[in-house]
Amino acid sequence: MNTQLRPALTVFALLTIITGVIYPLVVTGIAQVAFPSQANGSLIIAEDGKAYGSELIGQQFDDPKYFWGRISATGTFAYNAFNAENLTASSGSNYGPLNPALLEMVQARVDALKAADPDNTAPIPVDLVTASGSGLDPHISVAAALYQVPRVATARGLDEAQITALVNQYTEGRQFFILGEPHVNVLKLNLALDGVQ
Amino acid sequence: MNIFSLIQYVLFLGIIVALVKPVGVYLERVFAGERTFIDPVMRPLERLIYRLAGVNPQQEMDWKQYAVTFLLFGFGGTLFLYLILRIQPILHTFDPAFQPAPLAPDLAINTAISFATTTTWQAYGGETTMSYFSQIVGLAAQNFLAGAAGLVVGIAFIRGLARERTTFLGNFWVDVTRAVLWVLLPISIIGSLILVWQGVPLNFNSYPTVSLLQATVDTNGNQITTQVLPMGPVAALEFIKNLGTNGGGFFNVNGVHPFANPTPLTNLISMLAIAILPAALTHTFGRMVGRPRQGWVLFWVMFVLFLAGIFMSDWAEQRGNPRIAALGVDTTVSSIQAGGNMEGKETRFGIGGSVLAAVTTSNGATGSYNSMYDSYIPIGGAVVLVNMMLGEIIFGGLGTGLYSIILVSLVGLFVGGLMVGRTPEYLGKKISVNEMKLILLYALVAPMIILPLTALAVITAPGLTALTTNSGAHGFSEILVAYTTSMANNGLNFAGVSVNNPFYNITTAVTMWAGRFGLVVLALALAGQFVQQVHKPVTPGTMPTDTPLFAMLVIATAIIVSALSYFPALALGPLVEHMLL
Numbered sequence: 001m002n003t004q005l006r007p008a009l010t011v012f013a014l015l016t017i018i019t020g021v022i023y024p025l026v027v028t029g030i031a032q033v034a035f036p037s038q039a040n041g042s043l044i045i046a047e048d049g050k051a052y053g054s055e056l057i058g059q060q061f062d063d064p065k066y067f068w069g070r071i072s073a074t075g076t077f078a079y080n081a082f083n084a085e086n087l088t089a090s091s092g093s094n095y096g097p098l099n100p101a102l103l104e105m106v107q108a109r110v111d112a113l114k115a116a117d118p119d120n121t122a123p124i125p126v127d128l129v130t131a132s133g134s135g136l137d138p139h140i141s142v143a144a145a146l147y148q149v150p151r152v153a154t155a156r157g158l159d160e161a162q163i164t165a166l167v168n169q170y171t172e173g174r175q176f177f178i179l180g181e182p183h184v185n186v187l188k189l190n191l192a193l194d195g196v197q
Numbered sequence: 198m199n200i201f202s203l204i205q206y207v208l209f210l211g212i213i214v215a216l217v218k219p220v221g222v223y224l225e226r227v228f229a230g231e232r233t234f235i236d237p238v239m240r241p242l243e244r245l246i247y248r249l250a251g252v253n254p255q256q257e258m259d260w261k262q263y264a265v266t267f268l269l270f271g272f273g274g275t276l277f278l279y280l281i282l283r284i285q286p287i288l289h290t291f292d293p294a295f296q297p298a299p300l301a302p303d304l305a306i307n308t309a310i311s312f313a314t315t316t317t318w319q320a321y322g323g324e325t326t327m328s329y330f331s332q333i334v335g336l337a338a339q340n341f342l343a344g345a346a347g348l349v350v351g352i353a354f355i356r357g358l359a360r361e362r363t364t365f366l367g368n369f370w371v372d373v374t375r376a377v378l379w380v381l382l383p384i385s386i387i388g389s390l391i392l393v394w395q396g397v398p399l400n401f402n403s404y405p406t407v408s409l410l411q412a413t414v415d416t417n418g419n420q421i422t423t424q425v426l427p428m429g430p431v432a433a434l435e436f437i438k439n440l441g442t443n444g445g446g447f448f449n450v451n452g453v454h455p456f457a458n459p460t461p462l463t464n465l466i467s468m469l470a471i472a473i474l475p476a477a478l479t480h481t482f483g484r485m486v487g488r489p490r491q492g493w494v495l496f497w498v499m500f501v502l503f504l505a506g507i508f509m510s511d512w513a514e515q516r517g518n519p520r521i522a523a524l525g526v527d528t529t530v531s532s533i534q535a536g537g538n539m540e541g542k543e544t545r546f547g548i549g550g551s552v553l554a555a556v557t558t559s560n561g562a563t564g565s566y567n568s569m570y571d572s573y574i575p576i577g578g579a580v581v582l583v584n585m586m587l588g589e590i591i592f593g594g595l596g597t598g599l600y601s602i603i604l605v606s607l608v609g610l611f612v613g614g615l616m617v618g619r620t621p622e623y624l625g626k627k628i629s630v631n632e633m634k635l636i637l638l639y640a641l642v643a644p645m646i647i648l649p650l651t652a653l654a655v656i657t658a659p660g661l662t663a664l665t666t667n668s669g670a671h672g673f674s675e676i677l678v679a680y681t682t683s684m685a686n687n688g689l690n691f692a693g694v695s696v697n698n699p700f701y702n703i704t705t706a707v708t709m710w711a712g713r714f715g716l717v718v719l720a721l722a723l724a725g726q727f728v729q730q731v732h733k734p735v736t737p738g739t740m741p742t743d744t745p746l747f748a749m750l751v752i753a754t755a756i757i758v759s760a761l762s763y764f765p766a767l768a769l770g771p772l773v774e775h776m777l778l
Contacts, residue, residue, distance in 0.1 A: 126537070
């Protein structure tokens with residue numbers, strides 16, 4: 001075994017340097033040059049230079065004039081991507097299908113949606129009443145967006161057709177027409193509603 | 198089933214089938230030291246490493262030396278990672294916005310063992326616990342090294358069957374250097390850049406603070422107007438985590454996090470990264486033993502079992518949770534929503550993308566995930582659990598999957614041989630008493646560790662402290678998953694379980710160690726037995742091992758052996774839950 005000690009230490013050290021130091025630095029360098037926006041978090045920077053968040057990270061909305069996103073089970077507050085005090089971050093609810101807490105959470109959301117828009121009798125799309133796995137899901141399904149159009153239109157005093165057109169504008173279809181699901185980016189939609197460029 | 202889900206599954210499997218041969222041939226050439234197109238870059242580096250390490254590439258090892266070097270490599274990785282995690286705050290250079298504390302000893306040793314065994318079970322959340330330095334020099338490097346170590350044990354095992362009348366299985370240092378330089382590194386460079394293109398961050402920035410569009414309140418009633426975004430060299434870790442069949446991700450929720458897995462394309466690429474090398478290894482195996490059909494048989498067995506998991510899981514998840522539907526919620530699939538059970542899933546993946554990942558990761562000994570398995574419908578969660586209980590033979594871990602499925606085949610051959618009264622043999626190698634002892638030990642180790650530890654956890658107070666989210670049958674499933682995943686060196690979990698305490702950190706660490714080093718040593722010992730034997734010629738009495746009948750024998754053996762071991766445990770967990778839903 002002694003004869004293997006030197007190769008063990010050397011090979012281990014060299015491969016660690018190659019894969020743990022050189023490789024990350026090299027790909028970071030290439031990425032920062034080739035894909036600067038994505039490599040730095042796809043931040044949404046408005047014309048006035050203010051950062052409104054990331055295209056990929058959702059935010060909490062419960063004002064009737066905004067489109068609401070999915071339920072978020074992150075700690076302290078919803079869509080809390082990183083909390084320095086108690087060191088919590090991305091999280092799902094992890095409720096099993098039989099967990100009573102799951103049904104309470106869903107029922108609470110159903111009640112909140114119905115309270116905000118009492119005349120809407122359509123069935124509520126499931127992604128709107130369930131917690132996302134990360135707690136940071138920036139999207140909702142097209143059905144979930146369309147469900148909320150009447151409420152948003154009323155709250156802003158706008159025509160429903162206008163709002164629907166905006167939803168369609170911010171709907172991303174399946175990737176390459178076959179991968180994934182069509183979805184709407186809630187933050188970008190709400191920024192557009194507020195007229196932020 | 199949603200037609201688009203079906204298209205995704207077919208596309209995924211179609212790409213795998215198309216790549217098996219070219220990638221399999223490449224792997225064969227790499228480990229035989231033959232010429233490849235990246236030699237001009239890698240050969241000088243390889244020679245430098247051998248010179249500095251004092252390695253003679255011509256000098257090969259027998260199974261014992263191979264096992265010893267494998268263990269040395271693994272222990273070295275464990276120790277190095279443990280040290281890095283314990284002295285985190287001292288290594289300042291790449292720190293993000295927060296000052297990471299040193300990891301507690303039990304969490305540090307658990308994480309160190311976890312990554313050195315490719316389990317990458319994470320009893321911590323990355324963006325709140327790890328410095329950038331730890332993530333790349335510690336965790337990402339281990340992803341490469343441990344993944345490579347698994348791959349080369351698979352190659353050594355194949356050599357045991359392919360060679361005869363010798364004791365040599367190869368040179369571990371040569372094999373592992375080649376695995377990193379020719380296989381894992383080049384593919385990772387391309388893969389991680391594709392990830393960045395799609396939105397995965399790759400930087401050394403501190404965490405930025407952005408303003409929220411709408412202010413919100415926290416649980417204490419305080420107004421919140423800003424959001425802190427985690428950053429880091431995410432893509433450098435995320436691709437190799439899958440390629441090396443490790444699974445340990447940058448963030449707490451792994452591949453569910455939009456920064457780790459932003460689009461359906463990154464999801465597809467990540468899942469392909471998990472499955473393609475293990476799938477191709479069946480072809481490498483077939484070529485190295487001179488009988489490609491032997492490799493294809495194993496591949497199609499994996500394919501069939503994979504599909505079975507997909508169909509069952511998709512059916513369960515697409516059906517959705519009837520209790521939620523009863524509240525006036527629409528869970529039907531349509532052109533404008535995925536429907537089904539969306540709890541713990543992400544909108545961009547829907548049901549199809551999530552199920553694809555669930556089946557690929559549970560089969561691929563890879564602990565990454567893109568949806569929360571704890572919230573799956575009972576049958577959906579059972580598929581994830583059963584895939585691991587089958588022994589990670591459906592593609593499986595890098596290197597380990599191949600010898601795992603061959604070991605299951607050997608059990609099947611033994612049973613078949615008993616039925617017709619002949620000494621079983623595989624590829625001309627006799628399976629006699631010595632070989633059978635090793636094979637049976639291999640089959641027994643997993644249930645002998647998983648079941649007693651699960652039982653211990655559910656009857657003791659420290660064990661039960663894990664059940665902070667769910668209880669009852671689902672809580673039992675959570676604990677069963679914790680030990681099964683450790684033994685299978687998978688690392689996925691039902692995340693509602695709270696396991697960052699000494700009881701679980703220590704028991705799962707022991708399990709991970711047994712699942713990795715115990716089984717590797719058994720596989721190498723078996724290869725050591727085989728490699729000394731002469732290849733017996735094929736006679737009319739030989740059972741053919743490249744026919745559909747043999748494939749069915751392997752499938753039946755895998756299912757029956759696992760069912761016998763685990764059915765009672767499954768009955769107490771997912772099956773009870775299914776009845777109650």
